[in-house]
Amino acid sequence: MAKARVKTPKSVKKGEVFEVKTLISHKMESGQRKDKKTGKKIPQMIINKFVCSYNGKEIFTSDWYSAISANPYLAFYVKADASGSLDMTWTDDSGAVFKKSAKITVT
């Protein structure tokens, strides 16, 4: 049920620094846990990459490793000079890609 949530101000002033909050539901299986019944290790399944682009231009990326909690929360700051669309993608170990966009109006 991976579902992403993004919170940004709807409109910002030109050049103003604003905060982008994101939260995505993901189990972030660490690869360290064992299945209690079989005793076998549960394979790692985490989001390993987050990319945010603005009007097609990459503005923020981060590589994720183990030891990040389930349902990871990420917040960062952005400065915008023109209106546009913030496009965020999360990619996990299975190659699944989750996307979420937010429109920003610059006044």
Next chain:
Amino acid sequence: MHNAKARVLALIGFALTLLTMPIGASAAEDWGKYQVDDRRSGYTYAAQETRSMQDDNFANPAFIWVDQGETLWSKVEGEAGKSCQSCHTDAAKTMKTAGTVYPKYDFKTKKLMNLEQRINRCRTENMKAKAWKYESNELLSMTTYVRFQSRGEPMNAAIDGNAAPFFEEGKKFYNQRRGQLDMSCKNCHEDNAGNMARANLLSQGQGNGFPTYRLKWQKVGSLHRRFRGCNKNVRAAPYKSGSDEYNNLELYVAWRGRGLPIETPAVRN
């Protein structure tokens, strides 16, 4: 002259220290709405970081479940062709106090019924749909969503009338020593609330934030799951989620937290 002035200043300083010391040192912290008389929500025992996670509805990961519950609210299921919304319309209005009164005496089974079971009763009888499994994502989502509508409302489960004998049973359970460690709920949550059990700060064990997002669980969980965890901690065999024993206990725990605001979905460690 200079000396006298210094002495006066020193005296004033000392007087000020006397005035401010008792306030800073011994007066209890003001927890506002999170405390009613001597009853303190688990919020007041949580770390600052955990509290701020709960305070911000966006940072609170439990809202993933609230969102899912909202979707399920209007989803038509079962042979009757109904959703929750068909009868209960706007949850914000109809469920405003629903989260505060459970567990409640049920005339049909002649025992207590909690919110989870009430939801499933609606599903099987009114919607003619399949009951959700206890602790399933669907039941957790719906319970969280419904109880979230009562956020801020005071806990107010009835313990008189038909519920009285079940309340007594719950009270007995609460005070009964159990498990290899031979400990009752009371031993930790009444006798030692505020003290450490190894690295954990013991709270009063209030249920007003459930279903709650536990960082340890990395997800939302029910109050009965918490009961099971507590029972296991004292090396006792846990009862089943939704069992009569836990429903009775839930009523007693609800009474212990009477008047505390519903915080669902709370965040705890």
